[in-house]
Amino acid sequence: MQSVPGEQPYRLGLEKTDFQYLYKLGQQYIVNAYINIEASRLDYIRNNQNRLRAEQYVGLADYIHRQILNDDEEERAFIGRMIVLPATFIGSPRAQQQAFQDAMAIVGKEGVPTLFITMTCNPKWREITENIPRGHQSNDHPMIVSRVFKCKFDEILNDLIEKQNFKKRGLPHTHILTTLQRRIADPIEIDTLICAEIPDDQAEPELYEIVTKNMIHGPCGAFNPNSPCCENGICSKGFPKPFLNETIIDENGRVAYRRRNDGRTVIVRANGADCELDNRWIVPYNRYTLLKYNCHINVECVSNINSVKYLYKYFFKSVDMALVRIVVNDRQQVNYNEIETFLNARYMAPPEAAWHILQFPLIEKHPHRLSIMRPLTSETSFEQQALDIHETTQLTAWFTLNQNDLQARQYLYTEIPLHYVWQSAQRHWRQRLRGAASIVVRLYAVNYRNQELYCLRLLLLHVRGALSFENLRSVDGNVCATFAEACRRRNLLANDEEWQHTLREACQREMPHQLRELFAYMLIYCEIANKLALWEEFTDFFIEDFTRRNIDRDQAIQMALRAIQNTLITNGTRLAAFGLPEPNEPPQNNQINVQAEQAEGAALRNQLNAEQLPIFEEILNAVNDDNVPNRLFYINAAAGAGKSFIFQTLLTVMRGQDTCALALAPTGIAASILKDGRTIHSRFRLPLAINETTTSGVTPRSEDGRLIRSAKLIIIDEISMVTRAIFSIINRALKDICNDNRPFANKVIVVGGDFRQTLPIVINGNRASIVNECVKHSLQVLNFGQYNLLRNVRVDPNQQQFSDWLLNLGNDTLPIFRATNYGNIIQIPPQCVADSKNALLDFCLGNLNFDEIRNRAILTPLNVTCDEINNDVIHRLPGEIKTYLSADSIDIDDQPDVEFANYPIEFLNTITPSGFPRIDWF
């Protein structure tokens, strides 16, 4: 039998030979043929371990050394023979790891994939049945099946990350992850792309035929408990799925597809019986691809990068199971033989063998992998070893390039392949003439335990135009002894130094009260290792304003602690929670200057317009008389109609009467507009995650409880953003704290907002789920009296037209410009449209000075646009640009090393989940 790969396809592809009639034996022949080919390759690897430098594989050497340096002498081992499979051997653990990291690099550049497509070969494809002898099964002709599948596979590939896979028993199938240019975030859009229902057999007979043949799961569960997908009789894939009237995206971004209970069913035979299956058993598909390819093609929306991980896990599992096993034999010799392990855990199906014999690739496109340098042993320095091996690496060639080419110095090492091409024969970088756009670059990953190499890698991600290793280690003209030291000095590694640095810098510019506030927020939001040390180091700065006033140091410290405590309490926490000393006395309530408030209240009251005044009077009347029955007010105010103005007047007038009123809002920004405004969460001590059973953390006997009890009026601004659950918690909490079972404990509650504006945030929610969260329904149920403010006081009277347009927009009464599947398109008045980004910036920022600019904001629907605009704005501002870098890391406590290596630092830098800042701030 031939073992040369090139000859097998020829031999097996011959038409009308005896081979065609071997049936099952033919399958065996193909597997054997490939095993032979593979064996010769493995032999080569086994006999060339020195050339592969097996001892230098990072992590492996670490592990082996740990075994050898075991404290317990009895347990100590010595290194035996090490045989490793290189990354170039497809199926080796290293190849899988590299492939995964390649995929992550692509995700880093292109974004999280949009669709996960699984396509399985259809053995009844005309191209297969017409090419096998009559009466034969397609199984017996894996070479033809593989060839046809490859053609179909090539056709469906379009802008994707792809992987090839083989089902253990049967037919080739492929998993494809595609990244569309635009993310699909809307359930309606998902419905246009993906369907999980039985088509109408009259209207779409062809599709009906394909779906009922290829896209029905199982049946499993009660119909067929022995189905391979069942564990203890329950389907591990969650079939049958529930009926759903609308597609829903849950809070984790997972999609539950629309499967309506429309009465359509299909009869499928399983377990010797006819089973009637409905839409709950349909695997999601795309109409177009199904009609075109006529096979099983499962199309699903991707929710997060886990799908990439899943793809590779699946790949690991079913194709070339490569277990890493360290054998310590009787003589305590550590033998590490990946080839043996690879072969022992081997499963080879005929289609897979055929695929390999035909030399179809498993992975077609790699990012440009940049070497850092050869992974080296620990005894000698990297530089020394690099010199020792007398070989120019991509990295040392980059140094040389920078020495000779001034132009190249502007680039990072990772940007070099975009501008220069690596000439592997000559071992140098040559100017690139074309093709940069499609290049994805990634630096080989390094385990963070290998500190120096890890830090070298980190420097390469941030230092441009380095001339040598020494130059790379230089910071501000000083050569650091190690790469780690250089990283620390460049603030690339996370530690408390960055917080010291932040405070030190702030000390130069900020007033002590601002420093105290900054410190309080650092405590709340930053991961500071030694908070006490930081407090002690900067105490003198925190108390400077007090000591300047000749206040004794101890007392000044108490005052500073109290100020910090006040900020912390507003945010629902205390100094003690951070291991810091608590101030001796409790924080004092702000003293209210009653007379000043009375004067201000009277002035504001005089300004109230004809729409506002009657509402104000009615509310104040209810506050002053417990017997007034109508105590719940809902001010329905269009944008800028002056509801906050009424609230402000009410709060001031009540303070003038020395009566307690509380001002609340769902967000910090909305709360900050109101006098002594607090967020609902902070006032009622609510946890972040709210559900029906959540209760307020305020107890009746606490300081907060007393304050809430004494309040005669509670104002909640921006009620449209409050969820029903929170509103009901407030109602329950008031009843509990005040021991009064009437609605909201008979307090005067004034809520205001505009349901045309922002509604509650429901992560990945659709229209129905967001509306469902709104309090509007509760307002009606609880009999809140509705008061309308419609005149926009904010806009210039000359812009009444714009004000009307805004109102119509909110009321959905504007003329429809064009109707689409995703909703109606309206036309924005031409005077509100800026022709270009620059025109927009000119309009918003013009020639304003910095203070004026601070009061303006440009809102964008997408973070990327916001980053773009920020970048432009920064360059328009006077002064030097300073960049602050974040030091991203994975929480290694619950991540094993392998996970860490799979998410290299530059990948972490590219992800900006909501609420996370970019890696660089200017």
Ligand SMILES: Nc1ncnc2c1ncn2[C@@H]1O[C@H](COP(=O)(O)OP(=O)(O)OP(=O)(O)O)[C@@H](O)[C@H]1O
């Ligand atoms: N009676 C008034 N006299 C003078 N200025 C007023 C009056 N009412 C409102 N304003 C001013 O009009 C602007 C808009 O008012 P306000 O912020 O109270 O509106 P709003 O209904 O809360 O708006 P939004 O819905 O956008 O929050 C503010 O600058 C406010 O000071």
